[in-house]
Amino acid sequence: MPPRSIPAAAGLSRRTFLRAAGVTAFAATGASALAACSSSSPTTTSLVESKLYPSADAQKLNDSFDWGKSAVADPKSSVTITVAHSWSPADFVRQQQFDYFFQKRHPNIKIVAENAGDSSADYLKKYSSQAAGGSLPDVMYNGFGFAQNFIGSGAFLALNDYISGEPNFNPSDFTEVSTGYYKRDGKQYSVPYDCGPVMIYYNKNIFTKAGVELPTAKWKFDDLRNAVLATTSGQGGSKIFGLSLPVTPADTFWDPVRLSPLGGHYLSDDETQVLLDQPESIAAVQWWMDMYLQKGVFPSPSELQGLSQADAFTLGRAAIKVDGSWGAPALREQANFEWGIADWPAGPKGHSTAAVGSAYSITSKSANKDAAWIYLNEYLSTSGQVFMFASTGKGNMTRKSAWPAYLKSEAAPEGADAIYNALNTYATSKGVVFGPATPQITNAVTPIWDQVMGKSLGVSDACKKIAGTIQPLLKKNVAG
Numbered sequence: 001m002p003p004r005s006i007p008a009a010a011g012l013s014r015r016t017f018l019r020a021a022g023v024t025a026f027a028a029t030g031a032s033a034l035a036a037c038s039s040s041s042p043t044t045t046s047l048v049e050s051k052l053y054p055s056a057d058a059q060k061l062n063d064s065f066d067w068g069k070s071a072v073a074d075p076k077s078s079v080t081i082t083v084a085h086s087w088s089p090a091d092f093v094r095q096q097q098f099d100y101f102f103q104k105r106h107p108n109i110k111i112v113a114e115n116a117g118d119s120s121a122d123y124l125k126k127y128s129s130q131a132a133g134g135s136l137p138d139v140m141y142n143g144f145g146f147a148q149n150f151i152g153s154g155a156f157l158a159l160n161d162y163i164s165g166e167p168n169f170n171p172s173d174f175t176e177v178s179t180g181y182y183k184r185d186g187k188q189y190s191v192p193y194d195c196g197p198v199m200i201y202y203n204k205n206i207f208t209k210a211g212v213e214l215p216t217a218k219w220k221f222d223d224l225r226n227a228v229l230a231t232t233s234g235q236g237g238s239k240i241f242g243l244s245l246p247v248t249p250a251d252t253f254w255d256p257v258r259l260s261p262l263g264g265h266y267l268s269d270d271e272t273q274v275l276l277d278q279p280e281s282i283a284a285v286q287w288w289m290d291m292y293l294q295k296g297v298f299p300s301p302s303e304l305q306g307l308s309q310a311d312a313f314t315l316g317r318a319a320i321k322v323d324g325s326w327g328a329p330a331l332r333e334q335a336n337f338e339w340g341i342a343d344w345p346a347g348p349k350g351h352s353t354a355a356v357g358s359a360y361s362i363t364s365k366s367a368n369k370d371a372a373w374i375y376l377n378e379y380l381s382t383s384g385q386v387f388m389f390a391s392t393g394k395g396n397m398t399r400k401s402a403w404p405a406y407l408k409s410e411a412a413p414e415g416a417d418a419i420y421n422a423l424n425t426y427a428t429s430k431g432v433v434f435g436p437a438t439p440q441i442t443n444a445v446t447p448i449w450d451q452v453m454g455k456s457l458g459v460s461d462a463c464k465k466i467a468g469t470i471q472p473l474l475k476k477n478v479a480g
Helices: 014-023 055-063 089-105 120-133 147-152 160-164 176-182 204-210 221-231 254-262 279-295 301-306 325-334 369-379 382-390 400-407 416-424 438-453 459-477
Strands: 039-041 079-085 109-115 139-143 191-203 241-243 318-324 339-342 353-362
Touching: 055 089, 055 382, 079 089, 079 369, 089 109, 089 369, 089 382, 109 369, 120 139, 139 147, 139 369, 147 176, 147 353, 176 191, 176 353, 191 204, 191 325, 191 382, 191 416, 204 221, 204 318, 221 241, 221 279, 221 318, 241 279, 254 279, 254 353, 279 459, 318 325, 325 339, 339 416, 353 369, 353 416, 369 382, 382 400, 400 416, 438 459
Parallel strands: 079 109, 079 139, 241 318
Antiparallel strands: 039 109, 139 353, 191 318, 191 339, 191 353
């Protein structure tokens, strides 16, 4: 689709969080270094605005909703809760607008909003340090890739009693795939706010020039491979890549996206056994890597340096980008070519893609848990998700009831219907690596895979070496 100006994407890229989970230890310290990039907003007493988020529009939208009433009574005297976010500065304005209206509806609940900026590494460093010191906010953002570390440490409150006691919460309204990352021992520790599937982004101009038909919902893996090979052309600074991003086990959702449809797997479902060294898994990885090793369909390490580590697709130098639907808003602002989104294709052994996202939790030591629940319940209600996400172009709402507003809006990209269909049919959390050992796994596999990318280590040997390296790390994922 053509580029056009809409509100900026959510500052927190799922892929950014994914990478951060691999390089940032849970007990990281050094939060003082964040002073320059994080901020704390005291109780919002006036309605803020920006060019992206005019106050009049925000007021009109807020007034159009029936916000309902929680089963939990408002406090009889004034209390203050602190809520931790990870928004870009531009999108934090929208957050402040929500908080302003919330406080008008709940005059005895005052909100202090903390914003660590849109760097996942900074967010984790700050709040991991606070967790170690026992001084977390009342409500805090968390992502699929690191939530289990906080849950395992006892930092989050189990929400089952609040959820079951809230008649209008309606758990079945949430897409099934969005909730699994935040469960442990039958308890729900977070309410997901966004969840998006990995899809195909395609450059229409490149496809047309190469004489290749555009992707459709009927595509199979062979169609994808044929298109990738046919659109890869040229060399040097003018080279066009069939795929924009390297295939790597550091991508913690490569199992449901790349391996499982071909009959392979990375880890067992409980993430306690490595399966990458099995013949079917090695064959699946080889299927992908042959395209790189034989024709260079995605950037090599040196080519990535030549691109200044930028995304070749956004630069107009790749036919296909394999990425989550969360990337669409930013692409709308940055791309100067016609593009679209299509379903992830089915493989010979099945049809699946990963769906990942983020959530909010109440911390276990909060002194105002009821007030925190009232906030969380309203923030992630249908009205809250439309106000924060559907109306702003971010999309990827976890409530099904919030999707119609997004699909009818100008902010929805071409292919938005396919995104929603994927979330409710073939998208899955199965195979996504998100257990407590995830950071160590990602750190361990990266240097091994660097050798494959550098063509100094074969795929089969690399898979076996990775298996031997990370199997001991999986002890951390064993329950109890």
